Amino acid sequence: MGSINNKLDKFSNTIYTKATHEKEDIIKKAEKNRANALKEKELDCLETAYLNIQHSIRSIDQQKKEMVSKALMEQKKSLLNRREEIIEEVFSLVKKKLREYTLTEEYKDYLFKTIDANVKQIGEGNIHIIISKNDEKYLQELKERFGHEVILYDGYDDIIGGCIVENVDNRRYINDTLLESLQEKSQEFIKSCNMKSC
Known part of the structure; x- marks a missing residue:
């Protein structure tokens, strides 16, 4: 066991x-x-x-x-808004200076030379010379010197000075107003700023 x-x-x-x-x-x-x-x-x-x-x-x-x-x-x-404000201020100031310029004897010479050049350029025919209401003091002298109808501008914008010469017969016109020149310069300035990003 x-x-x-x-x-x-x-x-x-x-x-x-x-x-x-x-x-x-x-x-x-x-x-x-x-x-x-x-x-x-x-x-x-x-x-x-x-x-x-x-x-x-x-x-x-x-x-x-x-x-x-x-x-x-x-x-x-904000920068674009400020730039637009500055451009507006600058061109407002330029407009003011142009208005002051239209009161000088130098402007009278400029106006007469500009009209003379544009009348020659527009060609023969029924010609109207359109000037600013501010240049009314030259109305009679312009009629006598150029022998064409001179009309005071009665449009929406104040053309500031300068002239528009219109050939009614061939429906051509030359806008050589100070306002037109200012607007062209303004557009050139804005384009130039956009390219340079000023």
Whole structure:
């Protein structure tokens, strides 16, 4: 009987040892699986956090770009408005100076020379010389000197000075008014500023 007990003890020990090893293997595998699952979950969480951060960064960058763009547009608009104000002020001042110029004797010489050149250029025919109401004082002298009908300008804009010479027969005219010259110079100035971004 002793040998059977020995054999049973040995068998029990073997089974117990084997069961202990299997238990330890199962525990190790479970711990390894748990560690892997935790790592995987941690990686998933980190990846989700990374994607959220990247999305937030893109969103912030987009908002920043929009804010900068809006600020730049507002600055450009403000600059353009100010530039237009300055141009308006400059040409208003020039207009005032031109009105003052029309009161001088030098202007009278300019007016007569301009009319003479334009009458020669417009050609023969029924010619009308149109002058500013401010130049009414030269009306009779102009009629006598040029022998054409002289008309006071009665339009919407004040032509400031200068003249319009019209050939009624061939329907041609030359607008050599100070207002026309000022508007041409104004447009040239504006185009020049746009090219130079002044």
